[in-house]
Amino acid sequence: MTSASGSSTPPAPATGAEEGQTWRATQEQREGAVDLAPLLSGSNPWTVTQASAGSLRNRAVLQCDRERFSVDPEAVDRLFLELCASEALLVGVGSGLSFAAGYDYGGAVFARFFADFIARYHFSDMYRGGFHQFSSPEEHWAYWSRLILLACYHEPPGTTCSKLVRLLAGRDAFVFTTNVDHCLARAGVPEERLFAIQGDFGLWQCSRACHPKTYVNEAQVRRMVAEQRNGRIPSDLVPYCPVCAAPMCMNLRGGHPFVEDEAWEKACTRYQEFLEHIEGKRVLYLLLGIGDNTPTIIRTPLCRMARANPRSFIASISLEDRGHALAGTAVEDDPDLAGRCLHLQADIDLVLDLLLKRQEQKR
């Protein structure tokens, strides 16, 4: 419907295609409401946003269910004894540790900085939204640049990772993780004691993996966030491989050939060397926040190692119940592991506090 030309009367209500335009206008208004400036400022959007939203969602979960997540002090005592008695520690870290530190991908921060994408695609959380097939690279990188900046270049609000570092200080320990968010390295886990097997939010690679190199993305990511409009970055910011001109992609395992660059290969070698070094020793295998996403990477091999080493002990801490946390590992049915296996269904941050307190008291 076209309005009568030359008429001074207001146009008739829109129908058909014009209704679509009305809807788009509303959408653009919504998109316009997403203020990305706090992502680029010096203050931490995780801390500010979650504090203004009341509290961390994970803390709220714990507070709502005190009984279920209360920590058994005897179990913490047992874990502390094993920690002190161990000659070496192999710590397997999953997403539950980052969640305990305050990286809540589905909470107030997601609602605030992804309101336009949520309105458009009904994403339930930041990470899952990343798997969406966006209509253009400009839209893809508008989404991913916000995600990378939040998950890689801003600290989580909690100090859980630093607590783990304090607990491991002076011990013969190695950390093996599926997390890709830099938290552990930033908190001070030494490079030579850390293997992030699944990649890194802070790195790009060629999507064809035409050469075994990764690229730090921080400067480009900041520009993408600063210069995007209506959920799209300018076309000239879309990254392409400097060798073969294919699109660049995240250096994350899954969906495309994964580049294992020199740093990754070195970390992998150090991990293998650590496994040889602890063979037959009194080892504490500690699983922190391991979920069900990729059980075969950390949970299954660590349980297998524990079973094979009669001097070892295996402990897990997560919000999952025991059956869920150790699912598929058969540790509970294994007589060889009787008395050498412990699961704490609890907040990792709280358990680390209790272990550090015991460590202080011991000194």
Ligand SMILES: [Zn+2]
């Ligand atoms: Zn290439």
